[in-house]
Amino acid sequence: MSGEGDIKLLGMVVSPFVVRVRMALHMKGVSYEYIEQDLFNKSEILLRSNPVNKKVPVLIHGGKPISESLVIVQYADEVWSGKGASILPADPHERAVARFWAAYVDDKLFPAYIGIMKAATEEARAEKAKEALVGLASLEEAFTQSSKGKPFFAGDSVGYLDLAVGCNLFWLEAIRKMFGVTFFDVGKTPLLAAWAERFAGTEMAREVVPDADSAVVFAKKLQARFGSNTSAK
Amino acid sequence: MSGEGDIKLLGMVVSPFVVRVRMALHMKGVSYEYIEQDLFNKSEILLRSNPVNKKVPVLIHGGKPISESLVIVQYADEVWSGKGASILPADPHERAVARFWAAYVDDKLFPAYIGIMKAATEEARAEKAKEALVGLASLEEAFTQSSKGKPFFAGDSVGYLDLAVGCNLFWLEAIRKMFGVTFFDVGKTPLLAAWAERFAGTEMAREVVPDADSAVVFAKKLQARFGSNTSAK
Incomplete structure (x- = not known):
């Protein structure tokens, strides 16, 4: 952890959408706990965090879950706007x-x-x-x-x-x-x-x-x- | 026009996605030229402005086209951030x-x-x-x-x-x-x-x-x- 609060990422190593989020968090220089999920045996934390789609990636920041990779990438860019590289263009x-x-x-x-x-x-x-x-x-x-x-x-x-x-x-x-x-x-x-x-x-x-x-x-x-x-x- | 530059909206009255954009422009208090499109006879300006999807709505602002209703709504909120009501939450x-x-x-x-x-x-x-x-x-x-x-x-x-x-x-x-x-x-x-x-x-x-x-x-x-x-x- 590097002071951004409690950050967890529910993911699956081979999901391109999870890779997208991991790249974004890497760009922002944010440390997080990565929790691999089993597609065939969905965990209680996944079902609770993304009850609508039941899919990874889910970013859980300070106890609040966020789903959908492009939504998470934009969230990371906004909430850690002062950290690391900008992801979205300014214009x-x-x-x-x-x-x-x-x-x-x-x-x-x-x-x-x-x-x-x-x-x-x-x-x-x-x-x-x-x-x-x-x-x-x-x-x-x-x-x-x-x-x-x-x-x-x-x-x-x-x-x-x-x-x-x-x-x-x-x-x-x-x-x-x-x-x-x-x-x-x-x-x-x-x-x-x-x-x-x-x-x-x-x-x-x-x-x-x-x-x-x-x-x-x-x-x-x-x-x-x-x-x-x-x-x- | 109310000083925001040349703004055109290519639309179709019955498209919910066009209605979405018109509501956003209404919230921002932006005036624009509305150009109704014919689904069955696509205009040259539509094909040129949205060559990938060939769909409405397309917002053309200062000659630059933007497609996809949610993308346009976010654009309107960002480019006219000082005008009208905020559309996206601040948090x-x-x-x-x-x-x-x-x-x-x-x-x-x-x-x-x-x-x-x-x-x-x-x-x-x-x-x-x-x-x-x-x-x-x-x-x-x-x-x-x-x-x-x-x-x-x-x-x-x-x-x-x-x-x-x-x-x-x-x-x-x-x-x-x-x-x-x-x-x-x-x-x-x-x-x-x-x-x-x-x-x-x-x-x-x-x-x-x-x-x-x-x-x-x-x-x-x-x-x-x-x-x-x-x-x-």
Whole structure:
């Protein structure tokens, strides 16, 4: 603890949304107690803290729970505004653009790549892969507009949209390993491909982001449990 | 115009998300040029301003477009922070709670009530009605926590979550007229039922919210066009 009060994070190591929050807390330089949750045997503290969605991540700060990763990231930026790096841009229009694209990532990109894993047929998988690639092509545009020629969506260093996209990278790599879908094509989305390498190389990502293989192991565990079609290529 | 620069809103009168933004602009006391859009014949300005989703509302402020109603509401609150009423609460935890429930409204309540209209069978309709009522029961809890015994989610006057829920009321009334589904049961969700009456009675709602009958007319137009099962009871 470093004086911010009692801070707990209910998480699951392989959840991209938990990784997003851990990156935000890392950016703010906030220490916290991390409590791993079992998806198949939900704890009393999780059910009590997030009775509506019963999902991780949940940040519990001074006894008060907060759910939904993007809500938690904004909360962290606001409540610890004097600590660490700023996550949201200062300019209202830039904040709006970052929020728009972060919502896009969760509403369009995430369902597409989860769809690749859940697909029952090769046709369905190809369809979802196409959706994900269309989503990434839009993000390439967003990168051009947001970064203004600088290395990250937020400019010289990582910010809200970098976290929103970047927390998914280890899963995209896991899906590449499992199904041979390449998401970052230097020919099609060169800026995003270079960004993804830069992002993965940040001290924060190296510290917080799990290995893609842990996502592969988790996906195979789900497959064994539910018989979903997540066999490796 | 009242000195805030060039402000345009691309909208559709019967869209709850457009109503949400109009209420926010009303709260901030901002004048703007309203440009009605045709869902079936998208304008060049809409396609250029929101090329990703091609949807209303789009706020164009000083030539810069912003999409997604909750993003626009937060933008308005930030960029005109010195004008009109505050929309988001000042306290970071209260902001997080309001953002969580606003996302819940859009992710759970809206799809459920749209599902009632699109349902192909009575069974499917009953299922979606049940989902909507479960969602409202959760919102009754949220109201208790947020309002702390005061008249609105935000306390003494309307705020972010009031707008997020309240913009849907005229559609819920339209669905009641069309399908006989009663959403605000004084027996089951007494606080929400009383809140809905108070909200509809605000000067802002009376000024900005369209009549439920205009939503009924629009739903029937969609039915005529797509043959969806939206016949009146």
